[in-house]
Every structure is written in C-alpha cells, then in structure tokens.
Amino acid sequence: MGLGLLALRATRTTSATLTRFSSSSPISRVPTISSFIRTIISTPELQKPEASAATQSDPLPEIHPPRTPLGGARVHFTNPEDAIEVFVDGYPVKIPKGMTVLQACEVAGVDIPRFCYHNRLSIAGNCRMCLVEVEKSPKPVASCAMPALPGMKIKTDTPIAKKAREGVMEFLLMNHPLDCPICDQGGECDLQDQSMAFGSDRGRFTEMKRSVVDKNLGPLVKTVMTRCIQCTRCVRFATEIAGTEDLGMLGRGSGEEIGTYVEKLMTSELSGNVIDICPVGALTSKPFAFKARNWELKGTESIDVTDAVGSNIRIDSRGPEVMRILPRLNEDINEEWISDKTRFCYDGLKRQRLNDPMIRGPDGRFMSVGWREALALVAEVVLKVKPKEIVGVAGKLSDAESMMALKDFLNKLGSNNVMCEGNGVNPQADLRSGYLLNSTISGLEKADVFLLVGTQPRTEAPMVNARIRKAVRATQAKVGYIGPPADINYDHQHLGTGPETLLEIAKGTHPFCASLLAAKNPSIVVGAGVFEREDKDAIFSAVETIAKNVKAIRPNWNGLNVLLLNAAQAASLDLGLVPESENCIESAKFLYLMGADDTELDKLPNEAFVVYQGHHGDRSVYRANVILPASAFSEKEGTYENTEGCVQQTLPAVPTVGDARDDWKIVRALSEVAGTPLPYDTLGSIRARIRTVAPNLLHVEEKELPIFNAELKPEVSQKMSKTPFGKAVENFYMTDSITRASKIMAQCSASLLASK
C-alpha cells in the first residue's frame, strides 16, 4: 500500500495529466510509478510549492471517481444520527462523529503518511508526519489527533500539505543514521517508503548526528536505537496491549531516547510485535537479523498451531527454509498481533527433524530404512495384536485430516481406542458447547465480568489474554481468578486456588458472586487443564451451575467458555476421538503415536510396540520402535479448528524435509499395507469423509457456534476433590515438539522466565 499511493499523492499536484492518468488506468499505473517519481521529483516547481500552486489552479473540472477505503478502514455507525459529512480533497464522505481527520481520509481512500499513529494504540500525535491542510485553519493540522468536524474541508494533496510533510521528513532524517543498506528494516520501512515520497535528496543539517546507546531487550528484539524516531509506538504498545510497563521515553529534546532506564528485558509474551509496529529499523527481530531481505521471501498465508487460538500468520520462506513468521490481520482472532512463541518458534522447524523412516534394531539403535520396510513391519505387528490392545494417540499439532484417517484406520482394525492429547482420558465430545470458547474471542470484549477457572490465559493463549486485557482496559471489566498464583497482567482478584472456591461461588456464598450477578455479560472461562482432572465432570457441573445462576447463557450471549490448549483439540473432539476405555494405554500392546509427545508412557507395558509418526525427534521417540517421518504444519495443507470453533487451514510454505510425508498419507499407506485400505486417497476425498462426521470442519474461516447447551447434559454424581488447580502450561516458550526443538525458545525460557 504505502509507497505507491504516497508517491502518487506526492506527484499528483504537479501535473493535471498525471492526475488523469493515475485515476484512469489502475492497471497500467503500477509499473510506471517509479519512473514518474524520478522525473517529477527533480522538477524545480516542486521546490517552490507556492509557485506550483499558482500554476496548478487552472480550472479543471472536479471529477470524483468512487474510492475504496484504505487498509481495511471500516465505517460503523452505532447511531445513524451521529454521521457527519466531511470533504476529503473535495470528495464527500460520511463518517461517524468522533472519527479523526486521518480516519476520515482513510475512509475516503486517501492514505495519509504517518509514523506515530497506529489504529490499535492511543493517539500520541508526536511525529507530525500526518499534517494535512484544513480549510480555514491557519496552519496545517496533525490529522491523526484532530477530530473531524461536520463540513470540514480536508486537503491532502495541496502544496502546503506537501511542504509541511517535507519539512517534517527533513527533521526526522536529520538525526536518522540513513544506514538502510545495513538495516534489516530496509524494504519494509515506513521511513524509507515515505522518504521516497517526501524526502529530499540532500539534507541541510551539517552538525553531528546524535547517537544513542542500544538497549538490551532480550533474545527476541534487537535494538539499534540511533534509528529511532521517537514515535513512542513501542512504549504505547508495551503499556496498552502487552501490559508490561517497562519501556519509556527518557530524557528530552534531542537527548530523548527509548529505554527501560534500569536495564530490564522485555518479558512480555507479545514483545515480538514491537518489531512490526516500529516504523523504522530501531526494533528488529534478533533471530532474523541479517538473515534475509524481505523481498527475497515468499509469503504463505497460514495458521499458527502452537496454541489453540489459530492466529493468522504469514510464513516467509526462502527456498526450503522458513525465515520468519509474521502476523496477518484477523479482527476476530488475533487482530494484528501474535505471541512470541508463534513468531519465533520457526527455527524449531529446522532442528531435530525426522527425515527417514527408522526401525529400532535389536541393539536398541535406530536404523534408517525405506518406507516399504517400515510400513511392512508396522503392518505385521499390528495384525498380530488383539484389536482391543491397539491404541492411537493424536498429538497436539495434528490436523483434522490425519486424525480422521487415524481414527478410521484403527476402527477398521477393530479398535476404538483413539484419543487426542490434552483431552484427558474421558473427554466430553457430545456437546460442542462443552469444549469451545462460546463467547468467541472477539466476543470477549463485550464481557464485563470474567471468571477464570484454572486457566492462565497469559501462558495458555496470549491472544485471548490480550482480548481480556483489552476488555479490562476499555470497560473496566472485573476479573476473578481461581487457580495457582499467576502473573496476570491486568487488574484481577485472586479468589482462591482450588475447587472449594468454585463451589462457594456456585452456592452463592462467595463475595465475588455479587459482581457476577450484577454483570450484563458474565464470561466464565474454564481452562482445558481441567480436562485432565479426575473430577472434571464435577467441576464442569459446578461451572454450569454458576453459569445458570448468573444467567451467562442467553440467546444472545453465551458466557460459558472453555479455553483449549492445543491446535488439535477442538477438531479431535468434533471428530470424536474418544477412547473406549479409560486406561487403554496401560493395556496397550500396540501404540500408534501420531505426533504425540506429551502422553504419559510410564504405564505402558514394556512389551508394547510403539510407532511414532511425527516430525520431530522429541520425547516419544525414546520409546518408539518404529519412526515414520511426517511433515510439520509449515509443509502441509491441513485443517485446524481453533478454540472458538473457527476452522482454518494451513498451506504448505516449504517442501517437506527428507523422506517425510503428510500425516494422513502415511496412515493411508499403512492401512493399505495392513490390508484394510481406507476409502480415500486424496485430500478432497478425505475431506468428504470428514463431512460425514463433522461437517463444520469444512466450513473454512467460519465459526460454527454450538447449538445445544450444557443443560442437556445428564446429572453428574462425581465428588469434587480438594486438589487445587494446576498450571496447564509450565513453560510458555516450550509446549510442543516444534517449540522444544527451537533454540530461540530455549533462550527465551532461559533468560526471560528466569528474569521474571
């Protein structure tokens, strides 16, 4: 968006032909823009805007081609009476009252250059790059901080506006090192782009440029503070979104610098986002430093699988290597942020990979074999065991297709013991409302009282936590928390550590009940860690009682939520991956682990034969007899359902490693060798099979909300134990096989968790 439009804006005033040219043929203008900038910028009339204004004012008939709002600018009228009309370059737009001039321009399809303004942060108005001319105002106004008033005539492409921006740009570049060739932001730098439109080819500043000491913000964010233009986006991000008030603007005048004063690492789990919001190269990614230029990278739009949120990401790859991961905008899920785990786990994709099928020899060592041999061995063993002793476990990162194939395969063999990690031994898969975040992630913003039961969203799902924080900041929502002492980055009341507190609330004797009862949209969030507890049914029935008491479930609001932990969980429950017997692993003779690394294998009989199918040589490999290499989420097309029931798909960004195959293909091949071929052999046909089991899994990018509610559940007579709730995620940075293989994540856990 930036450069092209800005350049166009910059050039528009000078010649009427160009204006006509640019508005007439949108297709042909792209390749010619750069040549136009060059020629136009060197025209002398641009140096004297007043003179060019005089020549420009020949009476061209004003034509206003319809314009499209920019950058996803949405106009939402809460109250139609609040609509006001303003004119942007003569083009009338209707906007709601309270919008700023800059937002009005966006709605009118005019891109205003900016550095400090960010639509998710508070307005600072300190860079002055967004100056525009407003009729009857004596001087240019900072559009980002100026509320639009009815009838305002905003001019964005007049010589005055242009001169103002050029002046600001010259000041910004005055103390900027201009080291683009050695700067990692080069190519995606706002300052670079905008200086192409408003910068001069020489500066008038002949003094010494200032220099600023670099700060150590930890293993993720690299700082080159001399490049900073003091926009304070990072400070506002840390304060408002991340909730770790560590960064600040120190000093004043030309001595101003961003820092923490007392040296301190940025311990937020969202710290990586400051890399994206920093408009210059002051804050860049440390692991990505000097690795690649952004124009060499191929972007693949995909989905994050390190937690159950399913953040939208773009995987940037060069050749066979994932170079970095960036967030994609999705207002309903991750807005435009992602957690540090999502962003920096990618180096785990290159380490500890399994690339050949392997068989454990009699000496206990693995040897590489061909697929044929490996599958033959597995098929031979599996046919010898009794169907009841066959158990399949799908891992945290499994996609819906492979789980479907695994379930079908084991069913064909006669076993019904298929499960998914993290769901506990006896999951409730009948009512979707019993395991989904029913309020939806964006819906959490509407809640006014939260009750967090045995969940620490900050480590389990940072993006959900960011939403809760947003609600707390915006509407002073109250938060009550039941669980072990935890580091929660918003105002909250720690109500207790165990189920007793929950019971008190259910009975209505706890003081927090008053807030819950008074709430308009109470939201109860139960952590998926509870699934692993023996008394989970009792806990859920207590939670349901609370939900009923406080009227959390109404036709237009469902405030009874489960926050899942893993990417595979929701889809696995939709597909009905529920083991037949609770202790099937204890009696298993044949265990098929499909990427399952966090399954307790201590109780597994010694003579059991373990097949590990997965992409990383992680925990379970130590016990495996056969290893079948599979592809990771960055290498395959797979369907994932996130914790709110939104189905999304990953796309392959890079080729698979070695001889690895997609999970479902391996299962399919194995079924053939075992003589019970599965009836599908393309992704399309396996999805057709999924349609018969869980049709919602095919409605990609859609949320299928549960229809039936918990009231339909039978009464439970389980006793609640006294064991306090535990922490579901001990180490935020290492939760699955990819993050455990990642060196960056290891550094994070070493330095950040230690310094907390």
Added chain:
Amino acid sequence: MFAPAARLASKRLLEIRQIFRQSPSQTSRSFSTALNYHIDSPDNNPNTPWDFSDTNKEKVKDILSHYPSNYKQSAVIPLLDLAQQQHGGWLTVSAMNAVAKIIEVAPIRVFEVATFYSMFNRAKVGTYHLLVCGTTPCMIRGSREIEDALLKHLGVKRGEVTKDGMFSVGEMECMGSCVNAPMITVADYSKGSEGYTYNYYEDVTPKRVVEIVEMLRRGEIPKVGTQNPQRIMSGPEGGNTTLLGEPKPPPCRDLDAC
C-alpha cells in the same frame, strides 16, 4: 557563471560556522547530571532500600492530599523534589521506585519524568549544588567566566563533585533574574529537606562567586540576591535614575468643564 561565487560563499559560511561551533569537549552539552539510562553502582542500585523519613512521610501525605485520589500520579514532581531534598540533592533508582510505589504507577513512568527535568539530579551532587545560569542575558553578562572561575577554584569539571563532597557545579537555564545577570543559584542540601534552601546570588563577578563559595564552606550564608552593593534588589546601580519625584497624575479631562 555564478557557481564559483556561490561555492566561495558557501565555503566562507562553513568557516564562519566552524568558528561558532563549540570546542569538542562541549559538543554534547547536557544539562542533566546523568545519562538517560541507569548503570548500577554501589550507592545507586535498585536493591538499596530507600524510604521517606518520618517527617517527610507527613509531607508526602500533605502533597497527596492536593490531588484527587484517582490522580495520584500528579504528585510525581513534588514527591521527586522532596525525595531529592531528603537524599542530599540527588535521586537514586530506589528513591524513584519509592515514589512510583506511592503514586501507584510503573517505575518507568517516574523515570520518564525524572529524566525529562534537568533539575532532578540522577547523579551525586555536592552538599551545595551551584548552578550557573547559562542563558543568553547571563551569558552576555559573563556567565562563562563565572563558571570558569568556579570550576577553577573548586578544581572540578562541570557535573563533578569536589573531593570533600561539599560542592558541585551545574548549569541551568534562565531563572528569571536576567535584570541582575549574571547569576548563580545555590541549592543547599546541608540541612536536609527541612532546612533546604534554593537561593539566588545575582550580579556576581568571578571574584564574588569564589567568596560566596568560601563563605558557604565556612558555614555562613551569604547575603541573598544582588551582590552589587550599589544596587537595591533590581534597582539601578547608584540609586534610582527615573521616577524620582512624585509621579504626575495622568492627564484627565475636566469632566465638569464639559
């Protein structure tokens, strides 16, 4: 055709600019007493305990009472000032942390304020902190010489503290006494926050500032205000020169005559 002339002119301009440019030791003139970031030292690190003294706790309460309870953070400047007086003229990290705790904000918000204002000293200063006004009127009237005299007499550089810990010299901006320029200010931390004074000594000369320093060293308090015996406060030297007689009443229309 004009090019050579223009080049010559610009060269000349550069030369002139060079002359005006400050000597290298002064290129980065920072009025603040410390860097914009903190470096741990034995007498200044986040682990040393610090708290307001009991008498000052009363003052803290009083200061807080001036602000609505949900805007406690407004008290940051008076509290930092109090902390600085109590701590011998400078603020340690722990002192700033203590203030942050009282006003219930993140410490960084207090650091921001303390680094912004150059009158908050974040490095040790002398018991008597001498501040020389360096703004134009004082500069024209010889503040550079005043500073040089002080530095030479005390044998320190700007921002340094004398070995006995008695004196330090700093610079500040116009204090509004330009009519009596040049001037220095003495921040006296010898008696803690109770007896803290911040006195102006105006119309100083290089000789007079040295005398003032020596008097302070002996524990005397020099006469505050103008040091020129010929002047009374901001009045002209040698007595008034204008407005000597009874002022004439303004010419009024004789209303009765109309």
